[in-house]
Amino acid sequence: MELVKTEQKNFNDYLEFLDPETISEFEALLQQLQGKKIAMVSATCYGGGVAEKLHSLVPLLNDLGLDVDWWVISGCTNQFYNVTKSFHNCLQGQEGSLEERDIEIFLHYNELNAFPMQDWHYDYFVIHDPQPAALIHYREKRAGEKWIWRCHIDTSTPNMAYWNFLYRYISRYDACIFSMPDYVKENHGLQNLTFITPSIDPLSFKNIPLTRERAQEIVGNFGIDINRPLISQISRFDPWKDPLGVLDVYRIVKKELPEVQLALVGSMAHDDPEGWDYLYRTLRKAGEDYDIKVVTNFNGITGLEVNAFQTVSDVVLQKSLREGFGLTVAEALWKGRPVIGGKVGGIKLQIEDGVNGYLVSTVEECAEKALNLLRNPMLVRQMSENGREKVRKQFLVTKNALAYLKLFAKLENRTLARNL
Ligand code: UDP
Helix, strand or coil: ECCCCCCCCCCHHHHHHHHHHHHHHHHHHHHHHCCEEEEEEECCCCCHHHHHHHHHHHHHHHHCCCEEEEEEEECCHHHHHHHHHHHHHHHHCCCCCCHHHHHHHHHHHHHHHHHHHEEEEECEEEEECCCCCCCHCCCCCCCCEEEEEEECCCCCCCCCHHHHHHHHCCCCCCCEEECCCCCCCCCCCCEEEEECCCCCCCCCCCCCCCCCCHHHHHCCCCCCCCCCEEEEEEEECCCCHHHHHHHHHHHHHHHHHHCCCCEEEECCCCHHHHHHHHHHHHHHHHCCCCCCCEEEHHHHHCHHHHHHHHCCCCCECCCCCCCCCCCHHHHHHHHCCCCEEECCHHHHHHEEEECEEECCCCHHHHHHHHHHHHHCCCHHHHHHHHHHHHHHHHHHHHHHHHHHHHHHHHHHHHHHHHHH
């Protein structure tokens, strides 16, 4: 196990985003939970949504007076990561059988990582995702400890062989957190089932306010003409994100509005061959149209550039065909951009159709809504306020922190009640 270092965060910097009632809720819960010791355990501290969220959540909880350590499992071989990658894919519905050898590898590295945990003294253990889920089997729960399993993936239609295996372990936790009710079809054995949506950090580089001029300068460096309308999608190059469908949408809009431009902004993982394949397919389909810009981390896209594209786009698309949550939707809404998203998964939680964007099921519908927004700046202004307010109320990291505190307090109170 390795301890992760995080930057410091100051809860006071976030007060401007909070309603007075929320601040009172924090105060009441913190009186009860001051000084509680918490161990967060995840598979990695970089890359991916889980790491991104914990880098904000852990320092925020520490600043609130809890004593939180974030650990990542260590000593694992590629064999383990290959097995857990199939766990990830199959829990999200991919076909495949769970072999005895995979189970052995999975359990072996959980056992190995549980060894140093014998000396740990924490009030709460929060174990993230399937990779370390079996730690509870090897580090027996002691009196007074509460164990929570946090699932970040879409388990709405899991491969049952994998789900049944995982279920043996997660049913031993004192509480299980999923992002939304749809993701847990079978719940009879799970204790204190809790739903917490993912969140964004309004003070990260990706989300801090940029002036329009600064944002225009940044996107201008990628060849965008800042005087012409821009449609963007910020996403990995993945069939489920439908970049090819986005190109179809753009072409329909282009016929009506020849000055429109399209930016497809995506990050490429070195070890994701499917991502590269899909990027090349996207480039081939984009062809010789120089109003289409396809840019990635290999051209210098970091959090700041994502921020700039989201800030200056006239319309942001997230035309996914399947989506766990879709942080990019919350990120764009936070910047006051109406988002047109696929009517799927977590996008439905974020977009209120006709209020802060549109939910669509086809290319044609998506193009029609994009044209509607491009032609109606007044409508955009109204939707922009609605979108930002929705994110402020529901999808900021402070909301996430509060949800964890509520769960900790609930588990604490149940134990107190039992001991009376
Ligand atoms: N992202 C990024 N650079 C890119 C494309 C995406 O940093 O070029 C970020 C994006 O801003 C978001 C995350 O990657 O924070 C993607 O999360 P999301 O939930 O939208 O989709 P996932 O990739 O987890 O399916």
